[in-house]
Amino acid sequence: MEAKESRSGSYVWQSILYGRDVIQRGARWRIGSGRKVRVWQHHWLPRKHPPLLCSPVVEGFENATMDLLIDAETRTWNEELVDGLFAPEEAELIKRIPLARGSAEDILFWPHSSNGRYSCKTGYRFLKEENELIPFGEPVNTKLWNGIWALNCPNKIKNFMWRACRNSVPSKVNLMRRTILQEAICERCHQVEESVVHAVWSCSSLDVVRSNLSLWGVRRTQSFVDFKELLSWIIVNHQDPELFAITVWTIWHHQNQQIPRVPAVPRPRARWVPPSNGSFKINFNGASFRAENKSGIGVVIRDGHGMVIASLSEKLPRAYGPEEVETLAAAMALGFAREIGVDNVVLEGDSSIVMTALRGEDHYLSASGLSVEDVQLLAAHFLNYFRRDGNKLVHSLARFATFLV
Numbered sequence: 001m002e003a004k005e006s007r008s009g010s011y012v013w014q015s016i017l018y019g020r021d022v023i024q025r026g027a028r029w030r031i032g033s034g035r036k037v038r039v040w041q042h043h044w045l046p047r048k049h050p051p052l053l054c055s056p057v058v059e060g061f062e063n064a065t066m067d068l069l070i071d072a073e074t075r076t077w078n079e080e081l082v083d084g085l086f087a088p089e090e091a092e093l094i095k096r097i098p099l100a101r102g103s104a105e106d107i108l109f110w111p112h113s114s115n116g117r118y119s120c121k122t123g124y125r126f127l128k129e130e131n132e133l134i135p136f137g138e139p140v141n142t143k144l145w146n147g148i149w150a151l152n153c154p155n156k157i158k159n160f161m162w163r164a165c166r167n168s169v170p171s172k173v174n175l176m177r178r179t180i181l182q183e184a185i186c187e188r189c190h191q192v193e194e195s196v197v198h199a200v201w202s203c204s205s206l207d208v209v210r211s212n213l214s215l216w217g218v219r220r221t222q223s224f225v226d227f228k229e230l231l232s233w234i235i236v237n238h239q240d241p242e243l244f245a246i247t248v249w250t251i252w253h254h255q256n257q258q259i260p261r262v263p264a265v266p267r268p269r270a271r272w273v274p275p276s277n278g279s280f281k282i283n284f285n286g287a288s289f290r291a292e293n294k295s296g297i298g299v300v301i302r303d304g305h306g307m308v309i310a311s312l313s314e315k316l317p318r319a320y321g322p323e324e325v326e327t328l329a330a331a332m333a334l335g336f337a338r339e340i341g342v343d344n345v346v347l348e349g350d351s352s353i354v355m356t357a358l359r360g361e362d363h364y365l366s367a368s369g370l371s372v373e374d375v376q377l378l379a380a381h382f383l384n385y386f387r388r389d390g391n392k393l394v395h396s397l398a399r400f401a402t403f404l405v
């Protein structure tokens with residue numbers, strides 16, 4: 001990975017070097033023991049852009065490795081330390097990374113494909129997405145980041161400011177780029193495309209806002225290319241950034257309550273079939289709830305007549321990613337089956353990615369690969385163990401779980 005490019009290099013060699021550059025930019029560390037991965041220097045955060053931490057480096061921790069953040073005995077995050085070292089948005093992301101029970105080696109994987117392996121197609125898609133987002137990571141952004149976290153307002157508003165600066169909120173322009181919407185014209189003024197800065201600042205329909213009159217008057221004279229430029233100007237010129245933040249947050253949420261942004265796609269339903277006589281079927285499902293920062297897990301165990309013999313509904317104190325929560329649900333389902341003493345079982349889940357991973361096909365490199373190994377270890381205790389796709393009856397249990405105290 002250290003070879004240098006030379007002008008006389010062949011086309012093939014240059015292509016290889018180019019591919020290597022893409023891999024270096026897009027690959028991510030999966031945390032096992034955490035000893036190989038450096039907190040502030042390596043890509044390990046589960047987000048696409050930027051993959052490096054934005055929270056300022058804390059004195060004395062410059063060369064810290066990830067094992068420092070993990071309680072080796074319980075294999076959980078040292079939440080007090082994580083909350084103390086990082087800005088709230090990043091601390092939350094970190095605490096959502098599930099840690100496997102055993103401490104394996106840290107490995108580099110490609111997070112932009114479901115099996116963790118690099119391909120030209122996923123490399124190309126990664127580059128395309130990278131180009132569409134604002135370039136990130138220059139000193140000016142650290143300054144802006146610090147400016148946002150210093151604001152004296154609720155974290156949800158700081159989070160919104162940050163996402164708006166990164167252009168990662170669902171404005172119509174962004175939804176059109178992701179081919180969710182056909183056109184991006186603002187539905188209030190019908191004049192201009194609805195970018196983030198248009199939606200919360202320059203749209204003529206916002207002339208009626210009476211929040212900060214002197215600042216709002218500037219809208220006619222000052223123009224900004226994007227939200228990041230606008231917020232930087234507000235902070236640098238001391239234009240009451242707190243009031244500005246609360247005002248634009250209120251505007252954005254008021255607008256989004258009125259306009260349904262993303263049409264809901266109904267899920268096709270699979271038919272549930274009882275297991276053969278003498279065996280038991282375990283259905284499991286995981287659901288995650290971003291707003292409440294919770295996940296729910298549902299498990300139902302039935303016999304060959306389709307009779308429910310046991311069920312479980314459990315709440316987890318984090319909103320995990322969809323594959324992660326499904327894998328955690330599978331582990332919990334098998335643990336529960338062992339507890340109640342059934343040993344001839346069929347395991348059925350509805351995430352094809354997770355089910356493929358549990359089959360042991362090419363899962364090793366994926367982000368949740370270590371949790372998959374946990375499931376496989378648990379599965380080894382059963383006399384008879386099948387995996388099948390197609391599941392619908394445990395969704396409500398997983399959803400119900402978040403109402404439990």
Ligand SMILES: [Zn+2]
Nearest residue numbers: 186188189203
């Ligand atoms: Zn408008």
